[in-house]
Amino acid sequence: MTRSEWGKPSEEALRTLDIMGDIEWFGLDVGYDDISARRTPPHMIWRYKTEPPGFDEWVRSAVSSFAGKVKWTIDKPGRNWVLLPQRVMDEVAKSPGADAKKIYHAVGVEDPVFAEEAISDLRPLFSYLRSKWGQ
Numbered sequence: 001m002t003r004s005e006w007g008k009p010s011e012e013a014l015r016t017l018d019i020m021g022d023i024e025w026f027g028l029d030v031g032y033d034d035i036s037a038r039r040t041p042p043h044m045i046w047r048y049k050t051e052p053p054g055f056d057e058w059v060r061s062a063v064s065s066f067a068g069k070v071k072w073t074i075d076k077p078g079r080n081w082v083l084l085p086q087r088v089m090d091e092v093a094k095s096p097g098a099d100a101k102k103i104y105h106a107v108g109v110e111d112p113v114f115a116e117e118a119i120s121d122l123r124p125l126f127s128y129l130r131s132k133w134g135q
């Protein structure tokens with residue numbers, strides 16, 4: 001995915017999330033570190049104005065059943081949902097209190113192929129979620 005294509009995953013992500021309710025806040029990092037000009041694993045953070053009933057159980061099940069190039073996970077550590085590759089979540093869990101951006105950068109530097117695979121999973125993941133939501 002080139003830098004000029006960045007808006008397309010954001011549009012697709014928003015279209016996917018809109019199916020379940022009104023989004024109050026949204027952010028998608030598609031995996032490009034401007035400082036080092038390297039790929040990093042992507043992640044998405046959002047919250048709904050009012051969370052749809054049953055969304056927690058449903059979305060966890062849907063994300064865990066997605067068969068992409070990398071394993072994905074979803075969490076809600078506070079107000080916001082976070083969707084990211086499981087490997088990144090595991091690395092963050094090993095270093096409580098560490099700067100998550102530094103961990104994303106380190107994973108991308110250590111394994112750029114993994115970062116590219118995770119980035120290439122975004123569109124299929126959003127499509128899969130829409131299909132699970134019946135859209």
